[in-house]
Amino acid sequence: MEQPQRVLIGIGGGIAAYKVCEVISTLFKAGMQVRVILTDSAKQFITPLTVATLARHPAYTDADFWQPHERPLHIELGEWGDVFLIAPLTANTLAKLSYGIADNLLTNTVLASKCPVLLAPAMNTEMWQQVAVQRNWQQLLTDTRFHGLAPGYGLLACDRIGAGRMAEPAEIVTGVQSLLHTGGERDLLGKRVLISAGGTREYLDAVRFIGNPSTGKMGLALAQAALHRGAIVTLVHAPIEESVPPGIRAIAVVNAEQMQQAMLENFPDADLTVMSAAVADVKPAAYSSEKLPKRSLPEQLLLAPVPDIVAELGRRKQLHQRLIGFAAQTGDIITPARQKLAQKKLDAIVANPIDKADVGFGSNFNAAIFLDFHGRQVEISQCSKLQLAHHLFDFVHGL
Structure with a gap:
């Protein structure tokens, strides 16, 4: 039997975190193994119990990061995943990744992994359009490991209508499935x-x-x-x-x-x-x-x-x-x-x-x-x- 495909999901602190529940459920129903990391701010929007129930596996948090393990947790997780999804990607985590900063379980695991990373940003329009945020976004995408699903246009949680809405779950799932097939290779780049x-x-x-x-x-x-x-x-x-x-x-x-x-x-x-x-x-x-x-x-x-x-x-x-x-x-x-x-x-x-x-x-x-x-x-x-x-x-x- 073939080894089940393995998807590692990092959830950032944003209201769009609730949408990731559908992503987790869909991937699990498709026969994939799913592991989830929540940042401390993500726990303000969605609980570890929720994602653990959907993934059929305990969720990981920074509290787990500082507990003793047979091998460092971020190394184990980084080696485990075939694809790494980060959704919602906040401005804070985006800035850390673009400069290689690792100060929590999520960012340490990114640096300890080699698999392709799919990014789904979500934030207020003014935040998304800031020069610093756009610079970080473009800089990160120059690294061939990272694949972006740019946010869409629509009604945001702040009641603003504009860019910054996280990609819909179906689009995210499709992006994950593509990366699982290609391994992140862009053989049609520029074609x-x-x-x-x-x-x-x-x-x-x-x-x-x-x-x-x-x-x-x-x-x-x-x-x-x-x-x-x-x-x-x-x-x-x-x-x-x-x-x-x-x-x-x-x-x-x-x-x-x-x-x-x-x-x-x-x-x-x-x-x-x-x-x-x-x-x-x-x-x-x-x-x-x-x-x-x-x-x-x-x-x-x-x-x-x-x-x-x-x-x-x-x-x-x-x-x-x-x-x-x-x-x-x-x-x-x-x-x-x-x-x-x-x-x-x-x-x-x-x-x-x-x-x-x-x-x-x-x-x-x-x-x-x-x-x-x-x-x-x-x-x-x-x-x-x-x-x-x-x-x-x-x-x-x-x-």
């Missing part, structure tokens, strides 16, 4: 990655359209994975169910023609393009800007073709660019994927089985077979869509 997502809608009238069940979850996972690996990410998405995380440039479209325009405009600057959107094959030949009465609906719907976006991208692809396609299929998924790989001039393709339980459209999970123009073939069994995204980028790295 421009263009991704399409979601199912396009081809409207008959103001309310009716031809579409498909795609929710855009796979495309979002690809965008997050690329971002976590250091890429500059642009996501062109049809209507999707989830919000696009911060740090990703998002371009919203509805139909295939709009998606084609956005993809063609951004394609020349892209080093890697992943066409994961489920683009419609046809559209109604006629469109009404008003809702048609039921009696006026045609008995036979005339259809017209829509642009073949990935084929056009294949024709325009330059030598330095890589183009990845998706092929959602039932039955034999490899033969049509190989044909599409060659016909569309792709560098690689993801063959998706959509006739299996709990994979593909709408699911949080996926399975696939990766094929490339060299003849390589790799099968990925059912896993989360974020994991599949990372497996794909690992595969593409071989190109």
